[in-house]
Amino acid sequence: MTDHDIVIVGAGPVGLLLACELSLCGARPLLLDKRAEPGDLPKANGIGGQILDVLDHRGLLERLSAGSPFFGVPPGFPFGPVPLRFAGLDGIPLRMLMIQQPRLERLLGERAAELGVTVRRGREVTALAQDADGVTVEGPGFAVRARYAVGCDGGAGRVRTLAGIGFPGTTDGEVLRLGHFRAPGESGDPFADPGFAGLRPGWNRTPHGRLLITSLQPGVRVAGVRERGSREQDGPVTPAEFGAAVRRVLGRDLPLGEPIWLSSTVSQARLAERYRAGRVFLAGDAAHLFPAGGSALNVGLTDAVNLGWKLAAALDGRARPLDTYEAERRPAAARALTLTRAQAVLDRLTGEDAEALTAVLTEVFAFEQPARHLAALLNGSDVRYGDGAGHPLVGRLVPDLPLVPDAGGGARRVAELLRRPRFVLLHLAGELPADPVYAAAGLDVVRARCAGPPADALLIRPDGYVAWAGTDGLAEAVREWLAPVAGAAPAGRTG
Ligand SMILES: Cc1cc2nc3c(=O)[nH]c(=O)nc-3n(C[C@H](O)[C@H](O)[C@H](O)COP(=O)(O)OP(=O)(O)OC[C@H]3O[C@@H](n4cnc5c(N)ncnc54)[C@H](O)[C@@H]3O)c2cc1C
Incomplete structure (x- = not known):
């Protein structure tokens, strides 16, 4: 008998967003944090990159950006000591939102409360054990049993250590x-x-x-x-x-x-050897630490959005998506680690050699193409899940296409289709193959038009990434992402 669907250790930004995602999927997460009160140290000053699009999907961007001193494409970005200039360049994908971390945590905490998430503070997890059915986490005076546990407990990562996962890298x-x-x-x-x-x-x-x-x-x-x-x-x-x-x-x-x-x-600069040990998962700083600023929340919060719907699917007996969590998110962190290590080493160099290198890179980065390329990397636009096969949109974050609804009250842009995590089959042109597989999977099919559709139809995952695009192979994609694994009994949810 388990007490909870999922226990999340750590109510920092990543744990809070994960709890919101799970709740939106109908699961019941329990959030534990060792601190008696929410954190008030303004660590991060802002969030940048693709996670802003994902927060927009959930209708959170407006709330987070209200009153922010800056939200939009920044005129520049300090790549270590080398200035990148974006002013005057059209179509730069990188957006930044200035928000102090305590405010971010407060707003995510309010959202979690609206969704009915249980948060227990003053609970430091010091022990963890797992078996075939679930995980037990314990601390002074408490023990909690859940089907899965997620360590969102920051760089010190007690859960990571207790699960026996290494954290190689450099201090x-x-x-x-x-x-x-x-x-x-x-x-x-x-x-x-x-x-x-x-x-x-x-x-x-x-x-x-x-x-x-x-x-x-x-x-x-x-x-x-x-x-x-x-x-x-x-x-x-x-x-x-x-x-x-x-x-x-x-x-x-x-x-x-x-x-x-x-x-x-x-x-x-550290990256967890694994993101999963049995029923225990890692997300956020517990899984990766970057030696330069600007990427940590983009990568960490995207971990949360990637993991939430997959854990909820596993509770419903669809375990296959959960197996892709590490394969998708660890390379994304490794990429950000490369980018931040490069900034950090440029930053660390001193003396005349450093001045020379900085001067040369400043000249090179002043050209449009390198500036665009680095903006895309800082945004995370190079992240593509899967094997890179098929339509170019597959594995990418769905573009926020302006839509003209075909019938009924419909959405005016793709983001509005993803207010809650769900699979959406967006039908933009041509005929959909009549296949009972996706009808039986209970897919939400949305018919809309847009100027210059990138494909006849898109299968959008709950985290906003494209699972399939085009005309052929839809039934296979639906089977891959939505069908229960043969013989797997639904884990069920705690009542
Ligand atoms: C000075 C500074 C500036 C930064 N600036 C930026 C920036 O501008 N942009 C950016 O993207 N990132 C920035 N970062 C990084 C960013 O702050 C982190 O990436 C972010 O806090 C990670 O969130 P998290 O939820 O993974 O972990 P954390 O925020 O570390 O939260 C972990 C939570 O787990 C709890 N916890 C820990 N151990 C236990 C336990 N055993 N039991 C129960 N609870 C536990 C903690 O109390 C805490 O609430 C900055 C960091 C610093 C230090």
């Missing part, structure tokens, strides 16, 4: 101290930031490290100091320690203002 030895300071004159617009006290906006390199000056919300200055050679770990920093780090790197004091918060983090 940088470079420390980033980051702080927010009260500064009434700051605009809050990072792209209008004039710099400060002789430092240019963004990262400034010195012989002893690097110093970040920017502003992400009105009245608040963001400063960061990166330096090598310290053994400190993640954690709080005192104003005196922050000031000393500024002096070591810059050679002088900076009147940054009254600190709001200060923290320190050590950069790591």
